[in-house]
Amino acid sequence: MPARQFRLTQLAAAMLSLYVGAVRAEADTPPAEQPKPAPMQKVEIKGAAASYDPRRDDTASKTVVTSEEIQKYGDTSVNDVLKRVPGITVSGAAGRSGGEIRMRGLGSGYTQILINGERAPAGFAIDSLAPEVIERIEVLRAASAEFSTQSIAGTINIVLKKALKSAQREVKLSEAKGSKFSSPSLSLQMSDKLGGTSYSFGGNAWRYMFTRINPSFDTGTDAAGQPNLDRATTWRDQGRADGMNLSPRINWTLDNGDTLTSQTFVNLNQFVSNGRTRTSTALGRGPDYDRIDSTFSSHNAFGRTDLNWVHKLDGGAKLDMKAGVSDNRNTADSLQFGGNNGLPATLERTVISTSGEKGFSTQGKYSRPLTFGAAPADGKGEVPTEHALSMGWDAGVTKRDDTRMQREAALPGATPDNSDEGFSAKVTRLALYGQDEWNLTPQWSLYTGLRWEGLDTRSEGNTFDAVQQRSSVLSPLMQTLYKFPNKKDQLRVALTRTYKAPSTASLIPRKFTSTNNSPTDPDRRGNPHLKPELALGLDASFEHYWGEGGLLSASASMRRIENYTHQGLLYEDERWVSTSINDGRAETRGIELEAKFPVRAVLEHAPALDLRASVSRNWSRVESVPGPDNRLDQQTPLSATLGVDYKSPSGALSTGGSFSFRNGGLARLSGTQGGYTSVRRDLDVYALWKIDTQNNLRIAVSNLLAQDYVTESLYSDANGTQNRLNVASGETQLRVTVEKRF
Template sequence: MTQTAAAVVCLCFAAGAHADIVSTAADGGEAATPADGKPAPAQAAAPMQTVRIKGSAASYDARRDDTASKIVVGSEEIQKYGDTSVNDVLKRLPGITIGGAAGRQGGEIRMRGLGAGYTQILINGERAPAGFSIDNLAPDVIERIEVLRAASAEFSTQSIAGTINIVLKKNVKLDQHVLKVSGAKGSKFSSPSASIQMSDKRDNMSYSLGANAWRYMYNRMTPSTETGTDAAGRPNVDRTATWQDQGRSDGMNLSPRINWTLAGGDTLTSQTFFNLNRFESNSHGRTTVNLAGDEGPNYDRIDNTFSSHNGYGRTDLNWVHKMAEGAKLDIKVGVAKNRNTGKSLQLGGNRDGSPNLYRTVESYSGETGFSTQGKYSTPLTFGTQPEGSDEAPTEHALALGWDAGVIDRDDTRVQRELPIAGSLPPDNNDEDFSARATRLAFYGQDEWNVTPQWSIYTGVRWEGLQTEIEGANLERVTQRSSVLSPLFQTLIKLPNKKDQLRLALTRTYKAPSTANLVPRRFTSANNSRLDPDRRGNPRLKPEVALGLDASFEHYWGDGGMLSASASIRRIEDYMHQGLVQEGDRWVSTMINDGRAETRGIELEVKFPLRVLMDNAPGIDLRASISRNWSEVDSVPGPDNRLDQQVPLSATLGVDYKSADGMLSTGSSLSFRNGGMARLSETQSAYNAVRRDLDVYALVKLDAQNSLRFAVSNLLAQDYTTESIYADARGTLNRASVADGEAQFRVTVERRF
């Protein structure tokens, strides 16, 4: 194959995985040695083919050496603070923020300040099912976290902001057993937990097992105020409310893995993950009307009892077949099952005794999924190294693959209200629907080492989605969409061997969720412009984005790194919540509405202190800052940010390790700016600044035992949010305050 033909193949099939290439003799055998052990007489050497090797596994750095931009966070960094939620790990990473108040569950994960489907979250390369909360994933079962700022063809390109791939434990350390017992306490919560990790090897089989269990108990009070004016600007709403919420969550993770080494070097791996979670809560809302003439809400007293159960299981079987000349076939099949049940009892009324509300809701949702992925990869080398020349032959790592799956979902919701004299008419309804989501993707990718200093990644992925929905009182919905994503990334290493440049061009998208497609209606007890009913829209189209990323990286000393990057995304068919009034009720539904654009810059630096000072203690420093801007064409400014984008975030950290390795300590400060964001012509939202200061200390008592101390959210700042509605008829503003609290955690760890 000619050099030109090779380049054409690369651009057609596009760029990807590193090839494991080794140098061999021309005949593929070993040099012979006589029986007496003396070297054989010199003979004419057979022609040898020289292949450039990138480096050993020990010196390989994915962030520095991969053409496709990637940050890899290992298990040591993940477990450093003894966190019990993966969200607490992610908030310390550059460019990643977690929504909501510190210490509260369910915070949204955001890259480039964007969440809500713009950031793709994967577990072992697969999207987590609906109803599974990622913060229920214990850090102890995670081997590494991969942060991909630019899309690659191997993963779904539903990643406008980027991809976070959480890889569960794979590596097996012989005869390793680790037991951890932890207790966490705050002023309004407590949380005991325990975990065990076991692994061993028997002949051609190795196994590992990780198990985690926890309980989370809380009792919180959240105050809020609601104010409004009429068309003339006169106050007509003034209310204060409190929401007391207490509850308990119990959960467990189980992750067994078995690996067999077969004849010829093939491997067969079974990996399974189970998650169980039970949640119970009692909440009480009380509203006081402070303004004469304010009619108040439908119910100024609401008591709610809620319970839910979630179970999720997935098992994968992965076969890796080694072929001639370094080629490899990697095939995986998996099945998954997810089940959610919920029950609630809602009692409402006014202090004068009427009207009253007695509402029960029972819900069930279940998902069954099947998926298969496959990849054929092969290293190719074109050209030979001329005698006496330093020029290396051209290397390629080609890969072709598929990704297919189907998910069947059943969803049932039954709402009943008792007819009570003087109350509003009962709102009884049965919601029952089933959905099937089918995806099929094909991709090709190639990583081409043009020279030792210049490599190119090209890739193309076609991904088709089809969603079918049917149910009682629903018209059948069938939605099909497909996206072709050409991808390009390049890495240029400058002659000084310390600096390098990266560039990426991508086409990515955001698909509407199944819940946003189902045209059923969820009713609100106190319906208003700030608390409307919600209904799906079966005519939604996916958002499609063109993206450009560029970065400069400087490496120095032992682990020192400075990075500066910039990015831009232009988005078509932007989706957002629209608000309409139907009769006397307000209804919110998702709509496509024009274009949006987002831009960002990011700076990151990390280095050990010894690169600046001789004989420095074992201190590592790190810092990052991210600034984001965005505009939505259909929303008037100012502050018409996309998805309430976080405009500014930063991290600052310091870690120390003693010379004997018996003491490790450090701290991390995470900052996330807030401010006002315009959501539509009539709606706005405000989020307060969030600052998280965490500290930890790890004391190794001996080779088997250690103690870990940590304090999270040491600043204990309160967190304020506001929802605002304004039109020609007046304004309405609701503000809520979540109390801050420091969280103290002690973990005992034993290896045996």
């Protein structure tokens, strides 16, 4: 900010000098020579806040998705918002919950997801976060010292709303409908100010009612390549999901200029469903159970409260401190009945699981602007160097308790498998960092940072020995920005060291049993010997700006990953078991092209259309896996977005559309395992009518193509092959939203 303020001051002084000079010249002109009065021209002067663009001006690369862009399509899930952001993909079928948010096509935890700069707890579903409570989304493609460096692919920071305009109220009522589901929702936003106190409150509630059918197919061959398995399974389920978000915030401005802010976020979710699975076998051995009837219910409650104090010091310095507590509770109950060949049920299994996670965290940052050197009196010579120096800490303790009780009835022909499992874990983390950003010249700025981050995980349970895992990573970071003299082109380069720590659940050696065990549907178990994955990254981008909002960008990136983690497959006690293992080195590379501009920047008399497009191509290679197709698990090789927006001359009508493409293909995960994902294409359109200053009507249609989404698990060894193909049906969704301000 000091550099921008300095430039703005110079600009204001220059404009004032020109104005005074013009007035004096006019006063000195003889009356006979006075020109005729010219029509008055409107001059608009924008301050630094209005002209500041974080993507263009920040040395550390950052893209901000604004509140207007977030709410444009009337989405009910943040995942639907992010799928349109260049370089970001969302896994899974369109319109289905549980998709994984990815950058650079990398999944499995490589992308760091933050809420107000904090990691979400285990079990919290990001897609349950309603767009109405979000102020902005920050996309950081290269790591910075202030945030955790557990961000090999990058960081997405979701910032909750802080305040609306003074004394404003906003209500939204929405209904989404498809052929197999319906989802009403209601949201409320309020804010006001009284003296030195201001508040805002955001809340929303929704219900999702569904019926769906998902077929799957199992095929196999023997060692000679002859077919020996052909099964078809149909899974039908219906149910309901309910959710609610609350985000109250209070801000006090103290007499000495300090600010104290209380921010609370509460998320409640419940889910119930009834399902039935039927399998028919045309060739080979049938499953253990060819019919399974089940019920399932779950409840999740998450709450977090932060208290933030900002104290201003002399010389523009500032101390920013925050402390927060959180609590997360999960319960799940399931009941399964299984039988075979039309005979009475031989399986009656009840599973009850509970988990709780409590946490405390504290962050602090001291920042100070510094200027070295003074401007010479003659205006020549070296320019003063302005620094934005900051240092701080990030620490926290999380305690987690998890229990799982399994009971099976002693039915004729069955061998009950009963178990009681429980564990507790404690995760302690501490991070210290320092960073500096300064202008070496008016065109060249540099950011450097250093972050040390340590984790200590301790767990114990009734079915395994106590486990302790310690890890620490020292991450040097560097980013630089050079703006060419033409003020349109700029070049960015970043060098980072990042990592991915194993989750607590992946370290716990508990086994989760599958109903029909096979190489493509194995049991799962944690591995207490997992190590963090370490990555050295290089990013470079060239950006060209022109006109009002025009941008062309080309970027390239590379990551070299040590201690690469993937799912290994074991055969123990006549059952297949999947567990995470560290397995050598992997490399990933990518390029991304982006363009956005108003059509009027190219054609002077064109309609008010804004165009945007992007394409990302990713490659990767895992050294321990034989090729071809030995890329990172579920990496997206190719993704693209294309969008257009139109606003009428009166501003009463806004409309547009967006097309998102995500390629899939085959990936080899090990010498015996592979996976396939189909192409995903999303076509969405919207229209917004501003009826008056207080009432809006928004209509959106998403997933117009309604394509099915196909995934396949592959297994092959010397004895033959076994493959499972799953199909998730696509569905078009219509959403109507009524918005009222008062």
